[in-house]
Amino acid sequence: MTNYLSGIQLFGFRQQDLSLIRSVLSSAGLDGPGIEALDNVMPEAGLLFKNFGIYVLSVSDRIDFEHLKSLAGDDGRFPIIVILHQNSTPSVIDALRAGADDVFYIESLQVESPDFINSIQLKLNRCRLLYERLVYREGLEASLEELKDDQYAAFQVQSRLLPAAQQVIHDIEYQFSITPSLIVSGDFVDVVPISDELTLFYLADVSGHGASSALVTVLLKNITSRLLRNFKRRSSYDILSPLETLTRFNTEIYALGLDKHLTIFCGLINQPENTLTYAVGGHHPMPVYKSPEKLMVLEGRGMPVGLFTDAVFVEKQIVLDKNFSLYLFSDGVLELLPQSSIIEKEKALLDWLDATNVNFSALKSHIFEGNKHLEQYPDDIAIMSVSRVIL
Template identity: 45%
Template sequence: MSQREQAILVVSASTDVIDLIFDLCEQCQEASLRLLVVRNTDEVESVLEHHEISLAIVDCSTFTDVEYLNQLAAHLSPMSTMALLEEGTAEGMVAVLRNGADDVFSLAELHLHPQLFIGSLQRQLQRVRMIEEVRFLRESLERSLDELKADQHAAQQLQEKLLPPPVRELNHIDFEYVLQPSLLLSGDFVDSIAINEYQTIFYLADVSGHGASSALVTVLLKNMTYRLVRNYNRNSSFDIQSPLATLHRVNRELLLTGLGKHLTMFIGLIDERDSSLTYAVGGHHPMPVLAQGGEVAFLEGRGMPIGLFEKPVFDERRIALDPTYSITLFSDGILEVAEGDSLDEKEQVLLAACGGKNLSPQSICDFIIPAGRVNPDDVAIMTVSRV
């Protein structure tokens, strides 16, 4: 920050005192000083309205009530106020110090020991400069935070637009989700896409970390999957019809970004022609819960996280689906808030939450997360069902 001019308010009715103060200020080593002189208290208010004062030097003989000094010092605070007394009695010095003066000198001291006044003046001005620098830095920080908040809200709106509708139907399959970010931006992401009239793909991804960098990866993920759908429609690539191939494509492209981010992901493909679910697992936990035929159980499978290894191993499996079923996907943030002392106990809570009928992600969320519990991590719950 460049050194700005420091304005000193001089309050005195005495021309001799004013001249002396000017002379002493000229001997001060401070480079850029501007003295504003007022000869009575009535003029002080006008000067304060039009100028930013760094320090006040007040000749207390200019007014009769020492309480005025207290009001002026309070108005200028945290800037400094120096008081001048015609007679430097101990009682008078104590009175002005108690009424807000940062330092006090008698007029005799100014003549006898001018260097003491100059030294005090320089210390007060240095203190004022530090206050001004802190104020400048605080205001700069506040502006930066306001800009950051605006950017975060804009990014939040963009991310929300990239998410699918909270409730939708594709190829006679119902998709519904809730997403509760721990910050404005979320590293969790869900999507569902109709590839054609009988194949539907869906996934839940959990990007490492929080905030803007993790949210950026969700934008890339959305772009990658829709690009694969576009390639399918152009007959240039059919990777989107294979959850395993899709995970490998996402892994390869995420490594190419060099962002140093990784994610876990569960991706499923439902084929209505044979009522089957083909799914692949990229390091995701907990596994989705499948409820059908009166049974509720976690799907089986495992795999490496995405974005860490050049040649990861992903597990792909295929199961048959009943005419009615419900698949519930969770991000790992749910394990942070679920009741239970062990992982097994927490998983039992998830199974219990998914055991009812016509359950929505919100009702599952309300069942698992105790009222008033703050989420330390993003939480996403997605249901895929046919009833």
């Protein structure tokens, strides 16, 4: 028994009929090592072919039709042509119902040889195309599986770069949640204790999402770590200024030519002075500040980071209340809110924050309410809160 890349298997023919079949095939140049004749062994579907091929079966009675049913495959790579011994319309119908792709009569095969050859050639071409599609699909599935493995590996790296999801630094509590639209996220947050008095934090939203955007978040972490090391070595004090920090982000990301940019809100809390100094790089929506005395959306503008070589940023400062909370969002949050326009979404979120005794868990539940059924979110979603812990 030989395995061929493609071929024709002749089954169940008497010797005189087999000679006729081979003669017809030979006249069309189809006779050769790709053709094999079997007498007594009924093959299983596809067993005699490496990838695809055609069965030509001699059928003389109903028992053979039962064998035909067992041979018929599901994927079309092994079509069946039946050669009937008797000229009978019911037999043709029975053969087609049993799974035959075409039917001929042995007594008229010589006359109908052009149709017979054409049928074989069409079916060989069809099953070859089906096999190539199968190979392509299997290759694509393998590539997708490999890509998914790479994404999970990137997710592990990115997760290790994130700060603790909840931590208290000098009576200020930092909490965040990042929900990627895929496996890894283009949204990123960081909390950097600079000294006993100063803490830097930011929420960044890289354009696009997926692995390419996640790589930019790794770069952000790397730059932040270098700025902190430079401060410790007293070689640079850029990390003491949100504006200078954004400028460094912009310079390094733009220089790499990654065709990526990001929006960002970067804040610096000064404990002794009780102030928040911040700079904005094209970020939207702006953070919401809440205290018993006020509720406001922070002011500030600035260009996206990494898009322009000479991007301009502005630094602002506010005095923090004794009891305050600051809520930061990536624009993926707005995708989840049910209102029809951006203005309505922002107003609805602000009204909810105003009317609710907010905690981080309640805020997250409110944003994801009505969207928990989604298998994939339309964008990465980041939420962050910065609050004074009153002891």
